[in-house]
Amino acid sequence: MDGCGHDHAQMGMKPAAVRAALDAAEAACGLDGERMTAPRRRVLELLLAAGEPVKAYDLIAAYGRDGEAAKPPTVYRALEFLERRGLAHRIASLSAYVACSHDRAEHAAAFLICDCCGATAEVPAGAGAQLAGSAGDLGFVIQRATVEAHGLCARCRPDA
Amino acid sequence: MDGCGHDHAQMGMKPAAVRAALDAAEAACGLDGERMTAPRRRVLELLLAAGEPVKAYDLIAAYGRDGEAAKPPTVYRALEFLERRGLAHRIASLSAYVACSHDRAEHAAAFLICDCCGATAEVPAGAGAQLAGSAGDLGFVIQRATVEAHGLCARCRPDA
DNA sequence: GGTCGTGATGTTATCTCATAACACTCCCTC
DNA sequence: GAGGGAGTGTTATGAGATAACATCACGACC
Numbered sequence: 001m002d003g004c005g006h007d008h009a010q011m012g013m014k015p016a017a018v019r020a021a022l023d024a025a026e027a028a029c030g031l032d033g034e035r036m037t038a039p040r041r042r043v044l045e046l047l048l049a050a051g052e053p054v055k056a057y058d059l060i061a062a063y064g065r066d067g068e069a070a071k072p073p074t075v076y077r078a079l080e081f082l083e084r085r086g087l088a089h090r091i092a093s094l095s096a097y098v099a100c101s102h103d104r105a106e107h108a109a110a111f112l113i114c115d116c117c118g119a120t121a122e123v124p125a126g127a128g129a130q131l132a133g134s135a136g137d138l139g140f141v142i143q144r145a146t147v148e149a150h151g152l153c154a155r156c157r158p159d160a
Numbered sequence: 161m162d163g164c165g166h167d168h169a170q171m172g173m174k175p176a177a178v179r180a181a182l183d184a185a186e187a188a189c190g191l192d193g194e195r196m197t198a199p200r201r202r203v204l205e206l207l208l209a210a211g212e213p214v215k216a217y218d219l220i221a222a223y224g225r226d227g228e229a230a231k232p233p234t235v236y237r238a239l240e241f242l243e244r245r246g247l248a249h250r251i252a253s254l255s256a257y258v259a260c261s262h263d264r265a266e267h268a269a270a271f272l273i274c275d276c277c278g279a280t281a282e283v284p285a286g287a288g289a290q291l292a293g294s295a296g297d298l299g300f301v302i303q304r305a306t307v308e309a310h311g312l313c314a315r316c317r318p319d320a
Numbered sequence: 321g322g323t324c325g326t327g328a329t330g331t332t333a334t335c336t337c338a339t340a341a342c343a344c345t346c347c348c349t350c
Numbered sequence: 351g352a353g354g355g356a357g358t359g360t361t362a363t364g365a366g367a368t369a370a371c372a373t374c375a376c377g378a379c380c
Contacts, residue, residue: 035376037328056366071331076367081328092252093306095337095366110291112300123294131270131309134283139314140272146253148306149291154299195347197357216337231360236338241357255337255366 008117009155012051021048021099025087034085039063039070043078044099047088052118053096091120093148098122110147116156168277169315172211181208181259185247194245199223199230203238204259207248212278213256251280253308258282270307276316 013021022045026036036044046059056075063070079097082088088099089109100109101122112121135142152158173181182205186196206219216235223230239257242248248259249269260269261282272281295302312318 035328037375039329072367073331073369074329077329092308110294112291112295112298112302114300115303121294121298121300123291123298131272131283131307134270134281135272135309135311138272138281138283139317140274140281140309141311141317142272142309143275143311145309146306147291147308148252149295149300149302150305151295151301151303157299157301195357199358231358232338233340233360234358237358 004116004156006156009119011119012049015049018045018048025085029085034081039074040078040081043075044082044087047082047097047099051099053091053094053098053113053120055094055096059097089122091148092146093150108145108147111149112153113148113150114153114156115150116152119153119155121153164276164316166316169279171279172209175209178205178208185245189245194241199234200238200241203235204242204247207242207257207259211259213251213254213258213273213280215254215256219257249282251308252306253310268305268307271309272313273308273310274313274316275310276312279313279315281313 022036022041025044026041029036042063043059046062047054056072056079059079060070060072060075063075079088079090083090083097086100088097089111090097091111091113094113098111098120102109110123112123114120131145132142134140182196182201185204186201189196202223203219206222207214216232216239219239220230220232220235223235239248239250242259243250243257246260248257249271250257251271251273254273258271258280262269270283272283274280291305292302294300
């Protein structure tokens with residue numbers, strides 16, 4: 001949303017925090033016998049530094065430190081890995097990707113997405129609770145859920 | 161999911177039911193001063209007959225009764241109208257569209273999507289309930305929500 | 321230390337999903 | 351019957367994602 005008449009806060013981690021998070025993620029991968037390779041690390045770095053949902057093609061454009069773009073499969077493969085590890089999430093309603101904001105990756109995340117400033121909060125998301133009720137009645141077994149609420153964050157609410 | 165080793169039920173309305181639903185939708189539009197034009201009616205007809213989520217380009221391909229395809233904007237504009245009226249919903253996690261299964265359009269629908277047979281159940285979806293709690297704590301105002309649970313329906317569950 | 325298998329990457333090409341832009345038509349209203 | 355707004359037809363293009371295949375890096379095993 002543009003022209004909303006107010007400033008938007010800066011988001012994303014500072015470089016030192018990004019490095020720390022990357023190192024932690026790399027260590028966790030090592031314990032599981034998975035490899036935090038260069039492209040995976042780079043894509044996670046971009047997501048962490050942004051701190052908000054980023055479009056895949058923005059990652060592709062920003063990938064090279066010299067301003068050179070990556071090839072799409074490079075970034076999409078890294079994103080697939082990061083999602084599988086719980087280090088990143090896809091926001092289907094935005095066709096965008098965001099770094100997971102939890103220390104320990106939770107499955108079943110839910111998101112509050114501000115349509116004004118783009119800020120995204122990842123919330124604990126047993127939000128499938130009521131959903132699980134309906135599902136159970138129908139004999140439906142839930143394996144994963146996409147829960148994305150759009151609206152206005154506290155900073156962007158006109159009243160407040 | 162293919163090769164899952166069991167049959168899938170047929171879905172979708174019979175022609176008579178489709179006609180009835182189309183006429184009802186048209187009447188409702190008339191009351192609100194909106195026009196159920198030919199392309200809108202045709203796209204809704206295809207969605208109702210399918211009874212499950214349909215990709216936009218499948219609608220485009222099936223649009224002409226003589227096997228001729230529509231132009232993309234024709235179908236996308238009709239879908240936009242149907243969504244606005246609550247007659248259809250977009251399933252973001254599938255990039256697909258489905259006819260609304262409620263007589264009276266509810267806002268804030270939630271979906272149970274079987275990854276095996278493609279069947280989709282639209283459930284009452286106060287499923288934002290717990291979500292609303294987290295949102296309130298953060299001062300976040302929810303305007304609309306995407307709630308899509310993937311899993312296996314009763315017919316496709318291996319146990320059952 | 322070799323070699324073998326697996327998983328990851330690089331590269332090209334293509335496929336799917338969605339919309340911008342503009343001309344034209346239909347219908348309602350005055 | 352002129353004017354305005356909503357809707358449609360058409361062309362072109364932008365944006366999102368993946369298929370296919372060659373090559374490369376790494377660990378396991380002998």
